[in-house]
Amino acid sequence: MNTQTLEQMKQLRLHGMIRAFSSSLSPQSVDYTNDELIAYLIQSEWDDRQNRKVERLTKTARFRYSAVMENIDYTHDRNIDRNQIQRFATCDFITQKDNILITGSTGAGKSYMASAIGHQACSLGFKTLYFNTSKLFTMLKTSKADGSYLKQVNKIEKQDLLILDDFGLKGLDNINRHSLMEIIEDRHGKKSTIIASQLPVEAWHEIIGEQTIADAILDRLVHTAHRIDIKGESMRKKLKNK
Known part of the structure; x- marks a missing residue:
C-alpha cells in the first residue's frame, strides 16, 4: 500500500x-x-x-554576487541607514512601484547591496533580473540585429524588479539612450528598478545626453526613488587589509 x-x-x-x-x-x-x-x-x-x-x-536573475541582507556593512562612516535597508528587506518598495538609486565610489559596496536586495526579492517570490548596464546595452544592440529586440524588452518589462549595475561608466550613444528610455518608460509606475552607479545622480543627465530624453528618463526614475549614497573607503580594500 x-x-x-x-x-x-x-x-x-x-x-x-x-x-x-x-x-x-x-x-x-x-x-x-x-x-x-x-x-x-x-x-x-x-x-x-x-x-x-x-x-x-x-x-x-543571474546575479553577479551571492549576497544577503544580513551581511551588509553598517559601519558608521558608510552613511547607510540600517532602518531604511531593513525596510527594503520587506520589498514593500516593489509593491509600491518605487525605485532605488545607489551611488558611491568604486568598491563601496553598491553592487553587493543591490544584489542583496535582489536576492531578498527572489526569496519573497518577485521576478528579478540583474544586468551590468554596459552588457545590457550590448545585448540589446545584438538583439536588434537578430530580430529579438522586442522579445528582450518585453521580458525586461515583465520583471517585478530590474537591477542595472555600474550605470554611467561611459556616456550613452543614441541607440542606447533610446533603449534606456524605452525600458524606463515601460516600467514607470508599474515595476521597480534599482540603479547602482559610481556617479552622483546629478551627473547622470550628462551621461545620458540629449537634454529632452535625459529629462524624461530622470523624471521617471528619480520621482519615485529612494536614494542611498554610500561613503567610506573601498570594501575591497578593507577586506584585503583584513
Whole structure:
C-alpha cells in the first residue's frame, strides 16, 4: 500500500510530500494523528515548492554576487541607514512601484547591496533580473540585429524588479539612450528598478545626453526613488587589509 502511494505521489510530482511521507514511515518518526499527518504532508509539499520557486527565480536573475541582507556593512562612516535597508528587506518598495538609486565610489559596496536586495526579492517570490548596464546595452544592440529586440524588452518589462549595475561608466550613444528610455518608460509606475552607479545622480543627465530624453528618463526614475549614497573607503580594500 505504501509503495503504491509513494509511486502515485511520484507520478504527481509531489516531491516534498514524498520525502515527508517516507520520513513518517521510519520507526523513529513522530506518531502523528491523521489530521497531523495530512498537515505535515501538505506543509512539506508547500515548503518544497516555495524553495524550488526561489531557486528558479534566483537562477533566472543571474546575479553577479551571492549576497544577503544580513551581511551588509553598517559601519558608521558608510552613511547607510540600517532602518531604511531593513525596510527594503520587506520589498514593500516593489509593491509600491518605487525605485532605488545607489551611488558611491568604486568598491563601496553598491553592487553587493543591490544584489542583496535582489536576492531578498527572489526569496519573497518577485521576478528579478540583474544586468551590468554596459552588457545590457550590448545585448540589446545584438538583439536588434537578430530580430529579438522586442522579445528582450518585453521580458525586461515583465520583471517585478530590474537591477542595472555600474550605470554611467561611459556616456550613452543614441541607440542606447533610446533603449534606456524605452525600458524606463515601460516600467514607470508599474515595476521597480534599482540603479547602482559610481556617479552622483546629478551627473547622470550628462551621461545620458540629449537634454529632452535625459529629462524624461530622470523624471521617471528619480520621482519615485529612494536614494542611498554610500561613503567610506573601498570594501575591497578593507577586506584585503583584513
